[in-house]
Amino acid sequence: MKKFKQAAAFIMAASMVVASLAGCGDKSAETSAETTAETAGESGSTSAAGGVFKIGGIGPTTGGAAVYGQAVKNAMELAAEEINAAGGINGAQVEIQFEDDEHDPEKAVNAYNSLKDWGMQMLVGTVTSGPCTAVVEKTFEDNMFHLTPSGSAVESIQHENAFRVCFSDPNQGVASAQYIGEHALASKVAVIYDSSDVYSSGIYEKFATEAKNQSFEIVAAEAFTADNKTDFSVQLQKAKDGGAELVFLPIYYTEASLILQQAKTMGFAPKFFGCDGLDGILAVEGFDTALAEGVMLLTPFAADAEDEMTKKFVGTFTEKYGDIPNQFAADAYDAMYTVKAAVEKAGLTPDMSVSDLCEGMKTAMTEVTVEGLTGTITWTADGEPSKDPKAVVITDGAYKAM
Amino acid sequence: MSFISYLINGISLGSVYAIIALGYTMVYGIAKMLNFAHGDIIMVGGYVVLTATAAMGMPPMLGILAAVIVCTVLGVTIERVAYRPLRNAASSLAVLITAIGVSYLLQNVALLLFGADTKSFTSVVSIPAVTLAGGDLTITGETMVTIAACIIIMAGLTLFINKSKAGQAMLAVSEDKGAAQLMGINVNGTIALTFAIGSALAAIASVLLCSAYPSLTPYTGAMPGIKAFVAAVFGGIGSIPGAMIGGILLGVIEILGKAYISSQMADAIVFAVLIVVLLVKPTGILGKQVQEKV
Numbered sequence: 001m002k003k004f005k006q007a008a009a010f011i012m013a014a015s016m017v018v019a020s021l022a023g024c025g026d027k028s029a030e031t032s033a034e035t036t037a038e039t040a041g042e043s044g045s046t047s048a049a050g051g052v053f054k055i056g057g058i059g060p061t062t063g064g065a066a067v068y069g070q071a072v073k074n075a076m077e078l079a080a081e082e083i084n085a086a087g088g089i090n091g092a093q094v095e096i097q098f099e100d101d102e103h104d105p106e107k108a109v110n111a112y113n114s115l116k117d118w119g120m121q122m123l124v125g126t127v128t129s130g131p132c133t134a135v136v137e138k139t140f141e142d143n144m145f146h147l148t149p150s151g152s153a154v155e156s157i158q159h160e161n162a163f164r165v166c167f168s169d170p171n172q173g174v175a176s177a178q179y180i181g182e183h184a185l186a187s188k189v190a191v192i193y194d195s196s197d198v199y200s201s202g203i204y205e206k207f208a209t210e211a212k213n214q215s216f217e218i219v220a221a222e223a224f225t226a227d228n229k230t231d232f233s234v235q236l237q238k239a240k241d242g243g244a245e246l247v248f249l250p251i252y253y254t255e256a257s258l259i260l261q262q263a264k265t266m267g268f269a270p271k272f273f274g275c276d277g278l279d280g281i282l283a284v285e286g287f288d289t290a291l292a293e294g295v296m297l298l299t300p301f302a303a304d305a306e307d308e309m310t311k312k313f314v315g316t317f318t319e320k321y322g323d324i325p326n327q328f329a330a331d332a333y334d335a336m337y338t339v340k341a342a343v344e345k346a347g348l349t350p351d352m353s354v355s356d357l358c359e360g361m362k363t364a365m366t367e368v369t370v371e372g373l374t375g376t377i378t379w380t381a382d383g384e385p386s387k388d389p390k391a392v393v394i395t396d397g398a399y400k401a402m
Numbered sequence: 403m404s405f406i407s408y409l410i411n412g413i414s415l416g417s418v419y420a421i422i423a424l425g426y427t428m429v430y431g432i433a434k435m436l437n438f439a440h441g442d443i444i445m446v447g448g449y450v451v452l453t454a455t456a457a458m459g460m461p462p463m464l465g466i467l468a469a470v471i472v473c474t475v476l477g478v479t480i481e482r483v484a485y486r487p488l489r490n491a492a493s494s495l496a497v498l499i500t501a502i503g504v505s506y507l508l509q510n511v512a513l514l515l516f517g518a519d520t521k522s523f524t525s526v527v528s529i530p531a532v533t534l535a536g537g538d539l540t541i542t543g544e545t546m547v548t549i550a551a552c553i554i555i556m557a558g559l560t561l562f563i564n565k566s567k568a569g570q571a572m573l574a575v576s577e578d579k580g581a582a583q584l585m586g587i588n589v590n591g592t593i594a595l596t597f598a599i600g601s602a603l604a605a606i607a608s609v610l611l612c613s614a615y616p617s618l619t620p621y622t623g624a625m626p627g628i629k630a631f632v633a634a635v636f637g638g639i640g641s642i643p644g645a646m647i648g649g650i651l652l653g654v655i656e657i658l659g660k661a662y663i664s665s666q667m668a669d670a671i672v673f674a675v676l677i678v679v680l681l682v683k684p685t686g687i688l689g690k691q692v693q694e695k696v
Contacts (some may be wrong), residue, residue: 063518064619102518195666223666229623230615233411234660241404254520258617265531265542286456286522 015361019229051092051350055080055339056099057118057332058111059127063102064254067280068328072127072149073098074321077330078313079336089340092350101126105134112138114198121354122147122361124335128171129153131200136162144354145361147339149331150276153198156382161358163365164383165331165338165374167302169199172275173206175389176248178297181214183295183402185271186246188219190239192232192259194251197221203250203275219244224255232259233266240268249274253281260291271296279327282397289397300374302392302401303331313373329373334372341368407539408661409654414545414614416653417552421607422630423637423645424559425600431576431640432596435494438501439480442508443601447473447608448618449516452523461606462526469605477601478594480504486590512620523616526609544614551610553602555655556646563642568595576640629656632676638686647687 057076059069080094088094097118098109108131112123122145126132132151133143139146148156148164157164167175180186191207194200204221211218219242222235236259241245247263247270249256256278263269272295279299282289303314303324309338313333317325325333339361345368346360360380370377375387392399422444429437447469454465484504488497507656518646529543571592583589611626612618629652637648652672659671683689 012407027480064520066517066519223664224671228656228668230414230617230625231411231657234408234657235405235665237404237411238661238665254617257520257522261616265544266540267531267533284520284522286452286524288522 019105029112037316052095053092053343053350054095055336056097056112056115056118056121056123058099058101058108058115058125058130058131060103061100063104064349065103065128065252065280067253067283067303067326068127068150069100069103071278071280071326071329072125072332075317075325075332076124076336078317078320079333083336088350089343090347094336101128101131103128103131105131107131108135109138116142116167120144121350121357122339123370124149124332124339126151130197132156133158134199138139142354143358145358147335149335150328152276154200155198160362160381160383162383163338163370163379163385165335165385166276166295166327167387167389168328168384169202170206171384172298173203173208173250174210176187176203176250176275177207177210179298179389179391180248180273181216184215185273186244187216188242189216189246189248190220190222190242190244190270191218191248192222192224192235192239192251193249194225194255196225196227197251199277200251201249207248207250216246229255230258232262235259236252236263236266236268239270240266244270244402246271249278252277253279255286257281257284257287257291257307260295261288262285264291274298276327282394283323283326289394292397295394296391296402297394297399298389298391299327299399300387300390301325301327302390302399304374304399305401309371310373330373334370334374337372338365338368338370338377341370404661408657410539410541410545412657413650414548414652414653416633416650416656417548418607418611418614418649419626419630419633419652420552420649421555421603421610422626422644422647423649424555425603425607426631426634427639427645428572428596428600430634432572433485433489435485435497436501436631437485437597437600438498438506438627438631439459439508440600440604441623441625441630442505442512443473443604443623444608444611444626445512445618445620445623446476446508448523448612448622449512449606450605451526451609451612452521452618455526456524462528466526466605466609469608470602473601473605474598477597477604481594481597486501486593491691505627506516509620518620520603521618523612523618525613525616527613533676542614544610547566548610548614551606552650555606555626556642559599559642568592572596616690629672631667632672635686636676641686641688644686644688651687657685 059070059072060066061073076096078094084093099112099115101108108126112135123139126135127150129151132148133153133155136146136159138163146162150166152166152169154168160365191204193204220238222238227306275298278297281292312343342361342364346364348357348360365379377385377387379385391402393402406418425440434489450469450472451465454460455462461675484500485497488500527543527547531540531542533540571587574587575592579589633648633652634645636652656668656672656674660668663671
């Protein structure tokens with residue numbers, strides 16, 4: 001008994017430390033909580049059910065993939081404010097708490113645990129694949145509803161409680177190969193991928209398989225690893241020697257920015273084609289955006305699209321956060337409205353247990369159709385979305401729909 | 403033609419390793435310790451150049467000078483604060499562990515000051531690339547400057563060690579610390595000078611590294627630091643020409659391994675070669691032959 005008391009005291013002390021740290025570190029989380037409180041006050045009299053849905057978010061707001069986490073965080077807050085201003089979900093307000101994981105699986109699990117201490121009922125996250133694959137094990141254990149905006153690895157949603165908004169890696173690989181083939185972008189293609197990263201190698205494998213059915217051939221498939229990702233001269237030289245007209249880059253933007261730079265210095269100017277990992281390349285500090293001119297990306301969202309919904313989203317987002325939203329922001333925005341749609345479909349309320357919410361959501365997710373920024377999305381029970389792929393090309397330092 | 407291109411890239415990469423390895427090998431030769439923070443001094447140098455040129459608008463040469471000064475001061479300070487008090491500690495492990503601690507300290511301070519986001523580095527080399535053989539072979543300005551810097555530094559260091567009084571003092575300290583002290587050589591001063599030179603070389607290496615591979619994070623120095631350490635062991639730790647040869651061989655093996663064996667096995671190949679060399683010749687390539695150990 002004494003031991004138990006000691007343990008309990010330690011845990012309480014530890015959680016107080018965590019809480020106080022979270023309090024001073026996460027300014028925006030505080031502000032979002034305040035806005036929630038304000039809007040809750042305004043609409044309190046009109047809402048019948050009341051209560052608050054506590055939705056947690058996890059993603060890298062610092063580190064190499066910070067562009068993604070920041071975009072998701074901002075878009076989630078934006079969507080929550082809109083939803084709250086419009087009367088909430090089933091009369092209940094939404095409260096968001098976002099934790100940083102620095103694109104690190106271990107830190108993501110820690111973030112998940114501190115969100116649980118906060119009282120999270122549903123998880124919208126995590127932003128990147130590796131951490132998501134770690135966290136999905138935890139949400140499955142707790143039977144918590146898990147919707148990732150952009151965790152694209154197959155394993156990221158391997159359990160029945162998890163769904164995603166973006167395409168999976170295999171889907172991206174297949175869709176990229178089809179896009180290149182159908183639009184006859186090139187007849188000789190080289191691939192440079194990160195063999196130590198599940199996202200990158202996952203896309204590459206499916207791309208290579210699908211390429212056999214397409215009108216182009218892969219003349220070079222060169223890998224690099226996490227420990228050897230600064231010198232790409234060999235990979236580019238091989239692509240050049242193979243006569244590649246297009247280099248497919250299923251990798252993240254940090255390495256891609258180096259590849260573009262080194263290709264230019266060696267006088268190699270093929271077309272470059274990437275997936276959603278390249279999204280963010282224009283935001284690298286000090287990067288000469290002229291290098292990215294003409295780079296094509298398979299991404300479900302283009303900020304310059306002409307439809308009403310995109311215009312409104314881009315307008316509010318730019319006004320509020322000062323930059324143009326990327327695909328991750330759009331995925332996260334759709335994720336929030338997906339949660340809303342599914343909760344309303346299943347008629348859930350905040351006073352239900354985490355597990356009951358999850359059961360309700362699991363069924364509702366396969367029944368809803370969401371008209372989102374990234375297309376009209378429906379889900380299958382394995383958590384995969386179904387929507388049309390789109391591609392954009394970088395022109396004058398901005399995305400243009402192709 | 404692509405073979406020549408690979409070879410040039412390998413020599414260029416190897417030259418950067420070599421300059422970093424010189425810092426490792428000099429410190430080891432004289433103080434008999436492994437300065438694991440050496441790679442992170444490179445990272446600091448990179449941030450100094452970036453801040454000086456991009457944020458404060460200094461010309462590149464001034465930026466490099468600023469990096470050399472900051473790194474030299476940092477290197478000497480680290481030696482004075484973290485290593486010297488432990489030099490006579492019972493276990494030589496103490497100073498090794500301290501060095502690892504300093505390495506993490508530098509990384510985390512940089513993380514705090516500059517954030518973890520990748521910064522794109524603008525090359526300070528303004529020499530245009532040379533295109534040969536009708537466009538098949540391109541040698542970048544960075545490659546030429548790196549190789550030239552490497553040769554100049556090696557020649558300069560060799561002259562310094564053999565001809566100057568301070569250099570002779572270094573040789574004496576490396577051979578026998580106690581005897582050198584008895585002969586009236588300031589051992590602490592000599593070791594501090596070694597750290598100063600090593601850190602200044604790290605600053606130059608940082609400029610070359612970041613110009614050739616223009617991305618900078620707080621972890622930028624870690625992997626090149628380890629590779630350079632391998633290069634120093636490869637060439638025979640304690641030997642200046644050995645560090646040079648080890649560095650360049652390592653770079654060439656890495657690039658050729660990537661090109662002709664497997665691009666994802668580059669590091670595995672490098673370390674496999676290291677193991678073979680050490681099995682055959684445990685002191686490294688130039689470990690024994692060289693008399694002047696510095």
